[in-house]
Amino acid sequence: MARLKPIRRRSLRFGQEQERIDNWLATTRLYAPNDYNLALQIIECQQVVKGYGETHANGMKNFNKLMGAIPNLAQQGDPGAQLLRLRKAALADENGIALDLALAE
């Protein structure tokens, strides 16, 4: 399995991850000109995605929720601090219960 490095680039997962990375950085660039702190917080959101298998899938779900919340947050006061609050909630438990509660507020 470790010899698969050469074909990794052509794998299904590789393509998916590269696209996710580019989307995340594009989102960051979208908000960066007006709000440095929000851009920084968008970058920091990556830490909710970790591990592999189910842990990774749950992290990705939480990450997408965070990204989905940004346009709304950007309309309010201090979106960077708000996103930070949501990220802390996402890190509180793997199933995203705390995050859902925070998003519902």
Next chain:
Amino acid sequence: MTTLSAPETPMGTRLRPITMAIMAMGGEGGGVLSDWTVTLAEENGYYAQSTSVPGVAQRTGATIYYVELFPKESHGLRNPEPILGTMPTPGEVDIVVASELMEGGRAISRGFVTPERTTLISSTSRTYSMSERTAVGDGRVDSQGIIDAAIVCSTKFVRGDFSKIADDSRSVISAVLFGALAGADVLPFSRAQFEDAIRAGGKGVNTSLKAFDGGYSSPVASMKPPVNLSIGMRPPAAELPSDGSPDPALVAQATANPASLVGAKLQVQVERIAAEFPPAARYMLVHGIKRTTEYQDVKYANEYLDRVASLLPYETDFDGDAKLTVEAARFTALWMTYEDTTRVAFHKVRGRRFQRVHKEAQVAENQIMQVHEYLHPQMEEISDTLPTALGRWFLNSRLMNKIVYRITHRGIKIATT
């Protein structure tokens, strides 16, 4: 110094044993430490008894060894043979020895460490517990909090990075702890008597004595000056083991001369880092190109730099902390080196891992080790590694799902040695 010697307690009326609990994890020689203590006591006019209660595997708990010592004679008269206890009782422990800071903390929370009675000897090194490791965020417990509690809760708190002393002297932590026990001056035995107990054990005597020496001087180091506690405590940075933040010297080197940290293969990339990126981000970027190269190849490292560079126009703090760039450098590298089947396999067949397993299993030169991997792959993990189109078909194919399930649902064992 309050040397505990049962017959001469101020009360003088009731004889009681000296009680000592040792908290150590598997392989750290807690058993050896309690054996040495028993030898030490028995050779020098004491009755001694030791027991142990094992913990469980996977770093969820330590084994607790418990030793009671009782003098054979006091005031020239022979004492009747005592009945000694087999388990530590909260509030009744004179000495607690812990091989790791969290175990010291656990001893405190279990009530074994009491301010009026207990000398706590604990390493400040950490071995992260399962609950700390499996937390989604940073689950690490604040070490300084445990140290503060230990100072308040014990008569005397002897501490040091005993794990490091053990590594430096190529010995195990038990010998260092035995030295710290001697240096703490709480047992009625001399240094020479302690050392004789190690010699009596007969195994690895010289390295053990060296580690013992390292431990012996630590109480002095951690207690000086003994009068003023607030001066006695060293600043946290000096006292605590590395919290994972980088060595400042390396950061300085990366900032001033990044080229010195990588091989010939990555010189072009390093030049680019020095030319284009904020100085504060250089350290992280050097790590990023190394990580992405190891993960895939140099081309991938270039793509990494392109990605981080795409945020440079928005870096408004270029010559300062450059937080946006630093954090983008960190998290882009982490994401680009996501854990996939290939990467996990790479780590499994890495030489370093076999060396570690070898060491942990304590395999001798003339023994053969066999490692069996237990796999339980899921559909996604297989389709992930396949070429895009094939992977997608595979994932959506009911037949393939069925076949994979049949093969893997019970798990597969593979020998990697």
